[in-house]
Amino acid sequence: MNDFDTSNSNHFKYTTDVLEFHILGGLTTFGLDRMRVTLKVNRIEDKFHAYRNNIDLYNANSVEKFVRKLAEFLEIGTSNIRRALQELISELENYRLELLDQVENEEAEEYLLSKKERRSAADFLKSKNLLEKTNKLIGQSGVIGEDGNRLLMYLIFTSRKMDNPLNCVSFGSSGSGKTHLQSKVAELIPEEERLSLTSLSANSFYYFKRTELKYKLILIEDLDGADDVLYPLRELQTKKKITKSVVQKGIGGQGKTKNLTVEGPISVAGCTTQESIYEDNSNRSFLIHIDESEVQDEKIMTYQRKLSAGKIDIEEELKAEELLRNAQRLLKPIKIINPFAEYLVLPKAVFKPRRTNAHYLQFIEVITFYHQLQREKQYDLHTGEEYIETTIEDIKYANEILKPILLCKSDNLNGATRSYLEKLKMYLENKGDTVFTNREIRTAFRIAESTLRRYQLLLLQEGYIKRRKDVQGDSFVYEIVDVNEFKELENSINSALNFCIEKIGSKTSISKKSN
Structure with missing residues (x-):
């Protein structure tokens, strides 16, 4: 035998x-x-x-x-x-x-919290001003600056445990720290619930275990080199499942078909220098523009000097990381109901409002989800399903965090060009002038000619600047058409969001009086 x-x-x-x-x-x-x-x-x-x-x-x-x-x-x-x-x-x-x-x-081995770890994490999640304390801890863990972006990214990563997770794409020039920010915030998510990819083919996704990616955070360090995986990623984000049929051939040429299925949902985060290329993926994601200001540069360099001098308490950073990871482990899937959703209307200036509206409502649910230990559990009278409700405070927090995102989604300019234009406005204001030349700006900003030409062309096409002949010579000078346009856009978004809060407040007051 x-x-x-x-x-x-x-x-x-x-x-x-x-x-x-x-x-x-x-x-x-x-x-x-x-x-x-x-x-x-x-x-x-x-x-x-x-x-x-x-x-x-x-x-x-x-x-x-x-x-x-x-x-x-x-x-x-x-x-x-x-x-x-x-x-x-x-x-x-x-x-x-x-x-x-x-x-x-085989099921993934679950990390077992000790009684002390569980108690500390629960006390933290039940504390007042939870989001402010969370942001402070993120900073203590070694994430320097980026106060708004880091909290936004942490909450997006938290959404991986929900049925409709959020995704994000970080934009920034080479060396701006976008990958560093993503990886540092990702370290605050339990290791068993995240997967970092540096190189992966499209077919590779189909050979994960059926539920290996379910409710996981998928990190892609460089989207510029991951073109092949963008389609299966979009399918996992949208349809929450991908399937591929393969044939197992025998020696005589006979074979049978086997379906390889990988289930979602997943939360995806990636970094890129090319904002315009990833429109299909960016429509499904929050767009995070890295802070490339001189103030942020100084914060990072100061931290690097202190680290080199041995004046950074690494032990405290590790404690902050561990507390936030344990807090994530305590969070459990639960249904969220937003009783104020009908009163939430996006500003008219927002582009592609349908998808943005869905992201806005989902982000409010994430904040409610993160506060689950502070909310009274309720039960559906018909199904008996357990749920918690969104509060007005959750909506206020969401509005505050998402203002820069909604502003970007309402702007005709991409993030890099907008940053250049606002920097240009500040330069001219400090100079006390209204006109400028390309040579002047190239010298003042130390910017490459090709990059400056790209910014100027887009600003001319969109009508943000105009070109005219220099009266003192044969060259051209440029002038900003409306210095206050961005502030006016910002004010319109603030007004729209505040109006929603006031409307909810008035409806709530009327409801209480009638009861």
Whole structure:
């Protein structure tokens, strides 16, 4: 009787009456459409006279060629070798499918909080001014500056535990610290609930375990080099599931189809220098523009100097990280109901309001979710389902945090061009002038000519600046059309958000009086 020995995961043995097959290096479960192995074959009575070869056992031509060479080398009939190989392939297929089933049924090991850790995390989540304390702890963990962006990113990462997670894309020039910000905030999420990707093909996504990515945070360090994975990522974000069919081929060309399914939902975060390229993905995400101001530069460099001088308390940073991670572990999925949702209307200036409106309402739910230990649990009278309700304070917090995001979504300019224009306005105000030349700005801002030309062209096309002939020479000078346009846009957004809060307040007062 033939014997198939898999006791050594790196050295399988398959023995027939005449032959002994050694599968060196074991068998991978990655890629069910192929079965590439390293084979060593010898006669039972002659272990030293062996034939070795790398082969894909699902490639019929390669297998047939292998059979003929092996028959010649060992001086055995091809029919005996063919039958033995078919039996070996069948054994390997069964073993691999059993291994896959076993792996899929394995649940991720859950981190068990000690009583002390659980109590500290619960006390923190129940404390007053939770968001302010959270932002302070994020800073204590080593995230320098970026006060608004870091809290926004942390809350987006928190949404991974919800049925409709949020996503974010960080924009900034090379060396601006976008990847550093993302990775530092991600360290505040439990390690078992996040996955960092540096290099991945589109097909690779389909070979994760069925629920391996479910409710996980997926981090992509550089979207510029991840074009292939953007489509499956969008599908996981939108449809919360991706499926691919693969064919497992046998030696005779026969095969069967197996569906590879990976389930979401997932929360995705990525970084890029190219804002305009990722429109499809950015529509599904919050756009975070990294602070590239001189003030932020100084904060980072001051921290670097103190770290080099040994004046940073690393132990305190680690304690802050651990407390925030444990707080995340305490948060449990629960239904959120926003009784004020009908009164929340986005400012008219916001572009693509349908998707932005969904993001806005979901972000309010995230804040409610984060405050779950402070909210009274309620139960649906018809279904008995447990839920908590959004408060007016949650909406106020969301409005404050999202103002820069809504402002960007209402602006005709991209983030980099807007930053340039606002810097230009400040420069001219300090100078006490209204006109400027390209040469002057290139020298003052130390900006590349190609970059300046791109900014100027967009500003001219959109009507934010105008060009006119210099009366003192033959060159051209430029002038800003409306210095206050951005402040007016900001004021209109603030007014719209405040109006919603006032409307909710008045409705609530009327409701209380009627009761």
